[in-house]
Amino acid sequence: MKFFHFISIVGLFTFAAPAFAQETVLTLQEAIALALRDNPNILLQTEDINKSKEKIKESQAALWPTLNIVAGESVVKHFYPNDLTQTTAQLSAKQYLYKAGKTLNAIEQNEYQMRVTESLLDKTRLETALAVKKSFYTLLLAQEFAQLNKEILDNTQNHLDSFEMRFEKGLVSELDILKLKESLESVRYVYQDSYLQVESAQDLLKNLLHVDESVTIKPEAEFIYEPKEMAIEEGFLEAMKNRPEIKQYEAQEMANQKAIEVAKAENRPSVFASWDYYNRPVVSGVATQETWDYHTFGINVSWPFFDGWATKAKINQAISDLNRTKILREKLTKDIRLELKTSHLSLKNAIAEVKKYEASHKLYRNNLVSMQSKASKGLASSLDEEDAMLSYRVALFSKNQAIYNYIIAKSDFDKATGGF
Numbered sequence: 001m002k003f004f005h006f007i008s009i010v011g012l013f014t015f016a017a018p019a020f021a022q023e024t025v026l027t028l029q030e031a032i033a034l035a036l037r038d039n040p041n042i043l044l045q046t047e048d049i050n051k052s053k054e055k056i057k058e059s060q061a062a063l064w065p066t067l068n069i070v071a072g073e074s075v076v077k078h079f080y081p082n083d084l085t086q087t088t089a090q091l092s093a094k095q096y097l098y099k100a101g102k103t104l105n106a107i108e109q110n111e112y113q114m115r116v117t118e119s120l121l122d123k124t125r126l127e128t129a130l131a132v133k134k135s136f137y138t139l140l141l142a143q144e145f146a147q148l149n150k151e152i153l154d155n156t157q158n159h160l161d162s163f164e165m166r167f168e169k170g171l172v173s174e175l176d177i178l179k180l181k182e183s184l185e186s187v188r189y190v191y192q193d194s195y196l197q198v199e200s201a202q203d204l205l206k207n208l209l210h211v212d213e214s215v216t217i218k219p220e221a222e223f224i225y226e227p228k229e230m231a232i233e234e235g236f237l238e239a240m241k242n243r244p245e246i247k248q249y250e251a252q253e254m255a256n257q258k259a260i261e262v263a264k265a266e267n268r269p270s271v272f273a274s275w276d277y278y279n280r281p282v283v284s285g286v287a288t289q290e291t292w293d294y295h296t297f298g299i300n301v302s303w304p305f306f307d308g309w310a311t312k313a314k315i316n317q318a319i320s321d322l323n324r325t326k327i328l329r330e331k332l333t334k335d336i337r338l339e340l341k342t343s344h345l346s347l348k349n350a351i352a353e354v355k356k357y358e359a360s361h362k363l364y365r366n367n368l369v370s371m372q373s374k375a376s377k378g379l380a381s382s383l384d385e386e387d388a389m390l391s392y393r394v395a396l397f398s399k400n401q402a403i404y405n406y407i408i409a410k411s412d413f414d415k416a417t418g419g420f
Helices: 002-010 028-038 040-063 102-168 174-209 232-242 244-267 310-376 382-417
Strands: 022-026 066-076 084-098 215-219 270-284 291-302
Touching: 022 028, 028 040, 028 102, 028 174, 028 215, 040 102, 102 174, 102 215, 102 244, 102 382, 174 215, 232 244, 232 310, 232 382, 244 310, 310 382
Parallel strands: 022 215
Antiparallel strands: 066 084, 084 270, 270 291
């Protein structure tokens, strides 16, 4: 019978889902914007960028002269006939003229490190947006699944009522009634489970959006199939250009190269100009007061000729960091290529699945139109029309589920290429 066909179809649908309370309607763009605004990982990485900016300013400070003021007062007791109080003041200025490239390389190193931090932030944003999109459409599909199960439950109850009426007239057996009651309980279980799935999807999405638990999110969207394919090699070129991880390792590699130059500068000579002003008057305690007031100016060369090979060790450490970054970048390139192949295959399968269920959807839609026409002429019962409508709704859900799979596969492929 048609009805039992519905029961077997329902058993095929198992996935994640949402819930209901103070309702808030959100589009996908609004949900993503909300998640990006309040995500703690994004906020933390934003602070990391702010810190990196200050680190650049710190390294730039070496380009400016340093000024120091030292002042003091000393008292000599019981040495002279009277206690002697003496004040001193010194003003010093120092400007590096040459540091073997250490300052400029340190500035560039910190600039590249900031790019690394920015790439990590972009990666987190991309992953957050992808997680929200998947959760958003999972909730949308789960709500539709729960509604479909409600319609199947109502249809099953209508069939049972019809069977009981026919049983009283001796047109069906008691065994048919018992089978239908068993089917009704199975449908009721699936219906109740589908709403638990809805609650689960609600909780997941609310957690991603960082909204209060009392809020119920109603996703505002449709399952729309917009076919778009990209060749693997084209996708790989896009990934090499756009993936935040690639930009991260490119910047890290440059930062490591600058770190080597900074380490090399440790045992090279540096040149700086210095100026000092001294003022040491005796202010009280003796009959004759004197004031020392003089300036010094010099050009100084400092060369740490031997440091016990500490600089050599620092250079080797920096070279090791650079080699490690290159290895990780090569590994990432291979991982991205594999990720692209996997997501591209999933995308092609999803497209084929959508085409399959589109054909099924058209068939059941035509069957529904035909049955409605027969019912209007009295050639079919209202229950037959209801069965045709339910068959159409199941076919529509199957099509939407296929589009859902396409949306997820397309999102994974877009993420693999560095876009979203």
